[in-house]
Amino acid sequence: MECKTIQALLESYLDNELARADARALEAHIDSCAECSALLTRLDALRRALRDGDLRYAAPTELRARIAASATSPESTDGGTSPVRILTANPSVRPRRTPAPWLRYAAACVLAFGAGSVSMALWNASPANTQSQLTRDLYASHWRALVANSPVDVVSSDRHTVKPWFAGKVAQAPVVRDFAEQGFALVGGRIDYVGAQRVPVLVYRHGQHLIDVFVLAGESATIGSASLSQGYRLEPIKLGDEFAAVVSDMDQTEFTRFAQLLAVK
Numbered sequence: 001m002e003c004k005t006i007q008a009l010l011e012s013y014l015d016n017e018l019a020r021a022d023a024r025a026l027e028a029h030i031d032s033c034a035e036c037s038a039l040l041t042r043l044d045a046l047r048r049a050l051r052d053g054d055l056r057y058a059a060p061t062e063l064r065a066r067i068a069a070s071a072t073s074p075e076s077t078d079g080g081t082s083p084v085r086i087l088t089a090n091p092s093v094r095p096r097r098t099p100a101p102w103l104r105y106a107a108a109c110v111l112a113f114g115a116g117s118v119s120m121a122l123w124n125a126s127p128a129n130t131q132s133q134l135t136r137d138l139y140a141s142h143w144r145a146l147v148a149n150s151p152v153d154v155v156s157s158d159r160h161t162v163k164p165w166f167a168g169k170v171a172q173a174p175v176v177r178d179f180a181e182q183g184f185a186l187v188g189g190r191i192d193y194v195g196a197q198r199v200p201v202l203v204y205r206h207g208q209h210l211i212d213v214f215v216l217a218g219e220s221a222t223i224g225s226a227s228l229s230q231g232y233r234l235e236p237i238k239l240g241d242e243f244a245a246v247v248s249d250m251d252q253t254e255f256t257r258f259a260q261l262l263a264v265k
Contacts, residue, residue: 006026007039014044014196027191041196047195146210157188177261189201206258224236238262
Protein backbone atom coordinates (compact mmCIF):
# COMPACT_ATOMS: atom_id res chain seq x y z
CA MET A 1 0.00 0.00 0.00
CA GLU A 2 1.11 3.56 -0.72
CA CYS A 3 1.24 6.25 1.95
CA LYS A 4 -1.75 8.07 0.47
CA THR A 5 -3.88 4.92 0.72
CA ILE A 6 -2.64 4.13 4.22
CA GLN A 7 -3.30 7.62 5.52
CA ALA A 8 -6.87 7.49 4.23
CA LEU A 9 -7.41 4.29 6.25
CA LEU A 10 -5.85 5.36 9.56
CA GLU A 11 -9.06 6.67 11.13
CA SER A 12 -10.95 3.53 10.10
CA TYR A 13 -8.13 1.46 11.60
CA LEU A 14 -8.33 3.29 14.92
CA ASP A 15 -12.10 2.76 14.92
CA ASN A 16 -11.55 -0.99 14.30
CA GLU A 17 -13.47 -0.88 11.04
CA LEU A 18 -10.89 -2.60 8.83
CA ALA A 19 -10.87 -6.27 7.93
CA ARG A 20 -8.05 -8.25 9.51
CA ALA A 21 -6.14 -8.58 6.22
CA ASP A 22 -6.32 -4.83 5.57
CA ALA A 23 -5.35 -4.07 9.17
CA ARG A 24 -2.30 -6.32 8.96
CA ALA A 25 -1.25 -4.74 5.64
CA LEU A 26 -1.57 -1.31 7.23
CA GLU A 27 0.43 -2.40 10.27
CA ALA A 28 3.19 -3.78 8.05
CA HIS A 29 3.40 -0.43 6.26
CA ILE A 30 3.39 1.50 9.57
CA ASP A 31 6.34 -0.59 10.77
CA SER A 32 8.48 0.66 7.89
CA CYS A 33 7.15 4.20 7.32
CA ALA A 34 8.07 6.89 9.84
CA GLU A 35 5.68 9.44 8.33
CA CYS A 36 2.59 7.22 8.52
CA SER A 37 3.60 5.94 11.95
CA ALA A 38 3.87 9.51 13.26
CA LEU A 39 0.47 10.38 11.78
CA LEU A 40 -1.12 7.33 13.41
CA THR A 41 0.36 8.36 16.75
CA ARG A 42 -1.02 11.90 16.39
CA LEU A 43 -4.48 10.65 15.43
CA ASP A 44 -4.55 8.26 18.37
CA ALA A 45 -3.46 11.05 20.74
CA LEU A 46 -6.24 13.27 19.36
CA ARG A 47 -8.79 10.49 19.75
CA ARG A 48 -7.84 10.02 23.41
CA ALA A 49 -7.74 13.78 24.07
CA LEU A 50 -11.27 14.25 22.70
CA ARG A 51 -12.53 11.72 25.22
CA ASP A 52 -11.00 13.63 28.14
CA GLY A 53 -13.63 14.25 30.78
CA ASP A 54 -12.29 17.79 31.29
CA LEU A 55 -13.76 18.75 27.92
CA ARG A 56 -17.27 18.27 29.22
CA TYR A 57 -19.02 21.54 30.09
CA ALA A 58 -21.98 21.53 32.43
CA ALA A 59 -24.59 24.26 32.04
CA PRO A 60 -24.59 26.74 34.97
CA THR A 61 -27.33 26.35 37.55
CA GLU A 62 -28.51 29.90 36.83
CA LEU A 63 -29.07 29.06 33.16
CA ARG A 64 -31.06 25.95 34.05
CA ALA A 65 -33.21 28.01 36.42
CA ARG A 66 -33.87 30.69 33.78
CA ILE A 67 -34.92 28.10 31.21
CA ALA A 68 -37.21 26.38 33.70
CA ALA A 69 -38.77 29.68 34.71
CA SER A 70 -39.30 30.69 31.09
CA ALA A 71 -40.97 27.37 30.29
CA THR A 72 -43.47 27.72 33.14
CA SER A 73 -44.21 31.45 32.83
CA PRO A 74 -47.84 32.50 31.92
CA GLU A 75 -46.68 34.06 28.65
CA SER A 76 -45.34 30.71 27.46
CA THR A 77 -48.70 28.92 27.82
CA ASP A 78 -51.89 29.05 25.81
CA GLY A 79 -53.92 29.65 28.96
CA GLY A 80 -52.85 33.31 29.27
CA THR A 81 -52.41 36.11 26.80
CA SER A 82 -50.16 34.66 24.14
CA PRO A 83 -47.40 36.72 22.49
CA VAL A 84 -49.32 36.42 19.22
CA ARG A 85 -52.47 37.99 20.73
CA ILE A 86 -50.47 40.82 22.25
CA LEU A 87 -48.93 41.65 18.89
CA THR A 88 -52.21 41.45 16.98
CA ALA A 89 -53.86 43.81 19.46
CA ASN A 90 -51.71 46.54 17.93
CA PRO A 91 -52.88 47.20 14.35
CA SER A 92 -49.46 48.52 13.37
CA VAL A 93 -47.83 45.16 14.09
CA ARG A 94 -48.33 42.29 11.71
CA PRO A 95 -49.38 39.03 13.41
CA ARG A 96 -47.03 36.07 13.47
CA ARG A 97 -47.72 33.31 11.06
CA THR A 98 -48.07 29.80 12.38
CA PRO A 99 -45.33 27.63 10.79
CA ALA A 100 -46.50 25.01 8.37
CA PRO A 101 -46.68 21.46 9.82
CA TRP A 102 -43.83 20.24 7.61
CA LEU A 103 -41.64 23.11 8.84
CA ARG A 104 -42.37 22.26 12.48
CA TYR A 105 -41.56 18.62 11.75
CA ALA A 106 -38.27 19.58 10.08
CA ALA A 107 -37.32 21.78 13.01
CA ALA A 108 -38.08 18.93 15.44
CA CYS A 109 -35.85 16.59 13.43
CA VAL A 110 -32.99 19.09 13.46
CA LEU A 111 -33.33 19.57 17.22
CA ALA A 112 -33.47 15.81 17.82
CA PHE A 113 -30.38 15.25 15.67
CA GLY A 114 -28.53 18.03 17.48
CA ALA A 115 -29.49 16.65 20.88
CA GLY A 116 -28.33 13.19 19.85
CA SER A 117 -25.01 14.53 18.63
CA VAL A 118 -24.46 16.42 21.87
CA SER A 119 -25.35 13.32 23.90
CA MET A 120 -22.87 11.20 21.96
CA ALA A 121 -20.17 13.84 22.37
CA LEU A 122 -20.75 13.97 26.11
CA TRP A 123 -20.71 10.17 26.34
CA ASN A 124 -17.44 9.99 24.42
CA ALA A 125 -15.94 12.61 26.71
CA SER A 126 -16.99 10.93 29.94
CA PRO A 127 -14.22 9.62 32.24
CA ALA A 128 -15.66 6.09 32.09
CA ASN A 129 -15.45 6.10 28.31
CA THR A 130 -11.88 7.43 28.42
CA GLN A 131 -10.92 4.58 30.70
CA SER A 132 -12.50 2.00 28.40
CA GLN A 133 -10.73 3.14 25.20
CA LEU A 134 -7.80 0.79 25.75
CA THR A 135 -10.24 -1.97 26.67
CA ARG A 136 -12.06 -1.62 23.34
CA ASP A 137 -8.75 -1.61 21.47
CA LEU A 138 -7.69 -4.84 23.17
CA TYR A 139 -10.95 -6.62 22.37
CA ALA A 140 -10.71 -5.46 18.74
CA SER A 141 -7.13 -6.72 18.42
CA HIS A 142 -8.14 -10.11 19.80
CA TRP A 143 -11.11 -10.39 17.44
CA ARG A 144 -8.99 -9.42 14.44
CA ALA A 145 -6.57 -12.19 15.34
CA LEU A 146 -9.38 -14.74 15.56
CA VAL A 147 -10.45 -14.16 11.95
CA ALA A 148 -6.93 -13.97 10.55
CA ASN A 149 -5.33 -16.86 8.67
CA SER A 150 -3.05 -17.25 11.69
CA PRO A 151 -3.26 -15.52 15.09
CA VAL A 152 0.54 -15.59 15.44
CA ASP A 153 3.54 -14.18 13.58
CA VAL A 154 5.99 -16.67 15.05
CA VAL A 155 4.66 -20.21 15.51
CA SER A 156 6.42 -22.08 18.28
CA SER A 157 5.76 -23.79 21.58
CA ASP A 158 9.37 -23.18 22.62
CA ARG A 159 9.76 -20.10 24.78
CA HIS A 160 13.44 -19.95 23.82
CA THR A 161 12.27 -19.35 20.24
CA VAL A 162 9.43 -16.95 20.96
CA LYS A 163 11.23 -14.59 23.35
CA PRO A 164 14.24 -13.92 21.05
CA TRP A 165 11.83 -13.31 18.15
CA PHE A 166 10.53 -10.21 19.94
CA ALA A 167 14.05 -8.79 20.37
CA GLY A 168 14.50 -5.71 18.20
CA LYS A 169 10.79 -5.54 17.38
CA VAL A 170 9.69 -4.01 20.69
CA ALA A 171 11.53 -2.02 23.36
CA GLN A 172 11.71 -5.02 25.70
CA ALA A 173 10.99 -8.67 24.97
CA PRO A 174 8.32 -9.97 27.38
CA VAL A 175 8.62 -12.85 29.81
CA VAL A 176 7.63 -16.04 27.95
CA ARG A 177 6.64 -19.26 29.70
CA ASP A 178 4.84 -22.40 28.56
CA PHE A 179 2.10 -24.01 30.64
CA ALA A 180 1.36 -27.02 28.45
CA GLU A 181 1.49 -29.36 31.45
CA GLN A 182 -1.22 -27.29 33.13
CA GLY A 183 -3.36 -27.31 29.97
CA PHE A 184 -2.35 -23.92 28.54
CA ALA A 185 0.01 -24.53 25.64
CA LEU A 186 2.14 -21.75 24.18
CA VAL A 187 1.26 -21.30 20.49
CA GLY A 188 3.60 -18.44 19.61
CA GLY A 189 3.58 -14.67 19.54
CA ARG A 190 2.87 -11.65 17.39
CA ILE A 191 3.28 -7.90 17.27
CA ASP A 192 -0.03 -6.07 17.37
CA TYR A 193 -1.22 -2.49 17.57
CA VAL A 194 -3.34 -1.22 20.43
CA GLY A 195 -4.33 2.23 19.27
CA ALA A 196 -1.03 3.55 17.91
CA GLN A 197 1.16 1.54 20.29
CA ARG A 198 3.01 -1.56 19.14
CA VAL A 199 2.72 -4.27 21.77
CA PRO A 200 3.99 -7.83 22.04
CA VAL A 201 1.27 -10.47 22.31
CA LEU A 202 1.81 -13.97 23.68
CA VAL A 203 -0.65 -16.50 22.31
CA TYR A 204 -1.78 -19.61 24.19
CA ARG A 205 -4.41 -22.26 23.58
CA HIS A 206 -6.62 -24.07 26.09
CA GLY A 207 -8.74 -26.69 24.37
CA GLN A 208 -10.66 -24.77 21.69
CA HIS A 209 -10.01 -21.43 23.37
CA LEU A 210 -7.41 -19.00 22.05
CA ILE A 211 -5.80 -16.76 24.68
CA ASP A 212 -4.08 -13.45 23.96
CA VAL A 213 -1.72 -11.93 26.53
CA PHE A 214 -1.00 -8.29 25.69
CA VAL A 215 2.12 -6.91 27.40
CA LEU A 216 1.32 -3.23 27.92
CA ALA A 217 4.46 -1.57 29.30
CA GLY A 218 2.75 0.12 32.22
CA GLU A 219 -0.55 1.11 30.56
CA SER A 220 -2.73 -1.38 32.42
CA ALA A 221 -3.70 1.30 34.94
CA THR A 222 -6.08 2.67 32.28
CA ILE A 223 -7.86 -0.66 31.81
CA GLY A 224 -9.67 -0.59 35.12
CA SER A 225 -11.33 -3.78 36.28
CA ALA A 226 -12.14 -6.98 34.39
CA SER A 227 -14.86 -6.74 31.76
CA LEU A 228 -17.04 -8.87 29.48
CA SER A 229 -17.92 -8.20 25.84
CA GLN A 230 -19.76 -10.51 23.43
CA GLY A 231 -18.84 -13.60 25.42
CA TYR A 232 -15.16 -12.63 25.80
CA ARG A 233 -13.45 -11.62 29.02
CA LEU A 234 -10.60 -9.19 29.61
CA GLU A 235 -8.59 -9.01 32.82
CA PRO A 236 -5.59 -6.85 33.74
CA ILE A 237 -2.83 -8.96 35.27
CA LYS A 238 0.84 -8.91 36.21
CA LEU A 239 3.15 -10.97 33.99
CA GLY A 240 5.99 -11.33 36.43
CA ASP A 241 6.96 -7.68 36.95
CA GLU A 242 5.20 -6.47 33.78
CA PHE A 243 1.69 -5.16 33.27
CA ALA A 244 -0.45 -7.17 30.88
CA ALA A 245 -4.02 -7.92 29.85
CA VAL A 246 -5.52 -11.30 29.02
CA VAL A 247 -8.39 -11.67 26.54
CA SER A 248 -10.18 -14.97 25.88
CA ASP A 249 -13.57 -16.68 25.91
CA MET A 250 -12.62 -19.21 28.60
CA ASP A 251 -14.92 -19.64 31.58
CA GLN A 252 -14.13 -17.75 34.77
CA THR A 253 -12.55 -20.73 36.59
CA GLU A 254 -10.04 -21.47 33.82
CA PHE A 255 -9.42 -17.76 33.27
CA THR A 256 -8.50 -17.30 36.93
CA ARG A 257 -6.26 -20.36 36.93
CA PHE A 258 -4.38 -19.12 33.86
CA ALA A 259 -3.96 -15.62 35.33
CA GLN A 260 -2.50 -17.13 38.48
CA LEU A 261 0.04 -19.10 36.44
CA LEU A 262 1.13 -15.96 34.62
CA ALA A 263 1.53 -13.97 37.84
CA VAL A 264 4.07 -16.38 39.33
CA LYS A 265 7.57 -14.90 39.01
